[in-house]
Every structure is written in structure tokens, then in C-alpha cells.
Amino acid sequence: xxxxxxxxxxxxxxxxxxxxxxxxxxxxxxxxxxxxxxxxxxxxxxxxxxxxxxxxxxxxxxxxxxxxxxxxxxxxxxxxxxxxxxxxxxxxxxxxxxxxxxxxxxxxxxxxxxxxxxxxxxxxxxxxxxxxxxxxxxxxxxxxxxxxxxxxxxxxxxxxxxxxxxxxxxxxxxxxxxxxxxxxxxxxxxxxxxxxxxxxxxxxxxxxxxxxxxxxxxxxxxxxxxxxxxxxxxxxxxxxxxxxxxxxxxxxxxxxxxxxxxxxxxxxxxxxxxxxxxxxxxx
Numbered sequence: 001x002x003x004x005x006x007x008x009x010x011x012x013x014x015x016x017x018x019x020x021x022x023x024x025x026x027x028x029x030x031x032x033x034x035x036x037x038x039x040x041x042x043x044x045x046x047x048x049x050x051x052x053x054x055x056x057x058x059x060x061x062x063x064x065x066x067x068x069x070x071x072x073x074x075x076x077x078x079x080x081x082x083x084x085x086x087x088x089x090x091x092x093x094x095x096x097x098x099x100x101x102x103x104x105x106x107x108x109x110x111x112x113x114x115x116x117x118x119x120x121x122x123x124x125x126x127x128x129x130x131x132x133x134x135x136x137x138x139x140x141x142x143x144x145x146x147x148x149x150x151x152x153x154x155x156x157x158x159x160x161x162x163x164x165x166x167x168x169x170x171x172x173x174x175x176x177x178x179x180x181x182x183x184x185x186x187x188x189x190x191x192x193x194x195x196x197x198x199x200x201x202x203x204x205x206x207x208x209x210x211x212x213x214x215x216x217x218x219x220x221x222x223x224x225x226x227x228x229x230x231x232x233x234x235x236x237x238x239x240x241x242x243x244x245x246x247x248x249x250x251x252x253x254x255x256x257x258x259x260x261x262x263x264x265x266x267x268x269x270x271x272x273x274x275x276x277x278x279x280x281x282x283x
């Protein structure tokens with residue numbers, strides 16, 4: 001496994017296991033299989049509703065805590081945001097059965113972002129979160145947060161895949177010391193990603209699958225990736241990407257797949273802002 005070093009010196013695996021859309025009842029088995037395959041970065045969120053399953057798998061694994069890198073995420077909090085953010089992390093830690101998380105991300109750029117961030121800074125100082133960052137922040141929101149606060153986010157987890165590559169944005173945030181992390185690395189199969197002729201052809205040259213080509217493309221760019229699968233054989237395949245390298249010509253060819261826009265939803269869309277801002281978690 002290769003690591004990236006975050007802006008506060010914390011080491012983070014460049015490839016991990018994502019838990020989005022894995023139901024709670026399947027989570028413990030999925031995480032157990034992922035840990036057995038060799039994953040040490042686990043990425044969950046309060047809004048995924050599966051933190052308890054992650055915690056049970058971690059406890060049963062017997063893997064020393066220091067060998068794991070656990071990420072969870074804060075959902076939009078009602079006022080008072082600072083107080084509720086601290087409560088939210090405590091709730092997540094209780095569900096995970098952990099004393100701290102390695103990375104705590106603000107999941108959406110809405111609500112009292114400043115109040116939430118101040119609380120996250122305090123939780124970071126207290127050691128409850130070894131690193132703090134954000135998710136789904138577009139350049140304007142991220143730069144505003146950096147300029148007007150004490151702690152620069154260590155990570156920005158954003159939609160990044162061959163059809164929405166975020167290359168210019170990656171360079172911008174790198175200049176500010178922020179690590180880019182991909183969600184939706186496989187674009188959830190949209191645009192027929194897994195049968196794409198270009199990606200398939202590159203895979204054939206290396207004896208690799210399209211999924212492995214995409215993950216190699218991401219990590220070769222320095223993008224942290226968190227593919228999800230509930231199939232042990234696919235988990236193992238997704239990890240097996242460090243024995244080949246894409247050529248400059250292949251990287252350039254993949255760059256031609258860029259569409260320049262999201263395949264999922266736009267955080268600037270008023271309807272999406274309304275929906276995400278109004279949504280609340282059950283607990």
C-alpha cells in the first residue's frame with residue numbers, strides 16, 4: 001500500500017474501502033472481508049447509517065487500532081452548530097466503538113459551516129479527530145473556508161472519475177495543501193464505464209480490468225480512492241493495482257474522456273441545496 005501525507009503530517013493510505021450504500025445488516029461482513037483482503041482505510045459516514053457495523057467488524061478483527069485509518073463524516077447540523085457537531089462526533093465514535101477517528105469530514109457545504117468547522121477544529125485539537133477535512137466543497141466554498149479559518153482542511157472528498165476528472169481543481173487545492181479524495185471513482189457504472197473501449201483496451205495491454213485501470217489512473221494522479229464492493233474477489237482485485245503503471249500516452253488518452261460536469265448532482269443547484277439542507281438523520 002502507498003500512503004499520502006496530509007498537511008498535518010498524518011499518513012493516509014491512497015486506496016481504501018468505501019461504505020456508501022452498504023446496508024447496516026451487510027456492513028459487518030463487508031468490512032470483515034475488506035480487512036481480510038488487506039484494506040486498512042475504511043470510509044463511512046453518519047448519513048450512511050452503517051457505523052455500528054463498521055465498529056463491530058473492527059472490534060472482531062483484532063487488528064491494532066494504530067494500523068487502521070477510519071474516516072467518518074458530519075452531516076448538516078441544526079443550531080447551535082458547534083455544540084451539535086461535538087455531539088455528532090461523540091455519537092459516531094460510540095457507534096464505531098472508537099476513541100478517535102483518523103479523519104472527520106464535513107459531509108456537505110451547507111448549514112452553519114463556520115460553526116461546524118470551529119467545533120471540528122476543537123475536536124482536532126483534543127485528538128478526537130487526527131485530521132479534519134471536507135467533502136463536496138467546490139473551489140469557492142473551499143477557499144472561503146481556508147482563508148477565514150485557522151485550520152486548513154486536510155482532505156476534500158469530491159466526485160472524481162474518468163468522466164469528471166477535476167484536474168484543474170486538484171492542482172488548485174494542492175497549492176493550498178489539501179489532499180483530493182475521490183468518491184464515485186467508477187461513476188457507478190454510468191456512461192458504460194466498465195465496457196468503455198478505451199479503458200478496456202488499456203486494461204488488455206496490462207492484463208487488468210477496467211476497474212483496476214481506473215483505480216490505477218486515480219492513484220497515479222495522487223488521488224485517494226475508496227472503491228466499494230460487497231464481493232471478496234472484487235475487493236481483492238481492486239487492491240491489486242500497484243504492480244503496473246499507466247504510460248504517459250495512456251494517461252493522456254484517459255484525459256479525453258472528460259465531460260466537464262457531474263454525472264450525479266450539482267451542489268450549486270438550488271433544488272439540491274434545498275433537499276440536502278432540509279435532510280436530517282434519524283439519530
